[in-house]
Amino acid sequence: MKSKLLIVDDQPGIRLLLTDIFESEGYLVEAAKTGKEAVQKVENNVFDLIMLDYKLPIIDGYQFIKQMEADYMQVPVIVMSGLVENIDIEIKESYLVKKIVAKPFNVQDICDTVSTILNSGTDVS
Known part of the structure; x- marks a missing residue:
């Protein structure tokens, strides 16, 4: 069965x-x-x-992850940010966050x- 991904980004170019x-x-x-749109998609x-x-x-992103934790969701999350060093400590410690990726990112790496x-279910350092 194919894995299903949700991509959440306000930049149309990144989403596309x-x-x-x-x-592919x-x-x-x-x-x-x-x-807000992502919360609705995750609920449905x-x-x-x-x-x-x-x-x-x-x-x-922080509020979204906190909402997922409050709802006891178990979906792994990759957080993308142009300013990785500014990401809150709390988000780094979330059990949902498996990796934080700096933008711009290398396509092959992502x-x-x-x-x-998806294949291991573990964190990626």
Whole structure:
């Protein structure tokens, strides 16, 4: 069965790029442009992995992860950010966050990271 990914980013170019890449790799992909839209998608769908921009309108990445934890979700998350060093300590310690990726990212590295997380279920350093 194909793994289902949710890509959450307010930048259309990033959403399109990641959607194209992962669909070509054989994944089922949905995308959201806001944290609020992502919450709605998570409530109505089952995802195997979420790629989440940290800086989002309405509900940011931190609030989204806290909401998922409050709802006892078990979906692994890759957090993407242009300012990795500014990400809150709390988000780094979340059991959902498996990797924090700096933007701009290397496409091959992000593909390898997704594959590793989905195949092993463990954190990727």
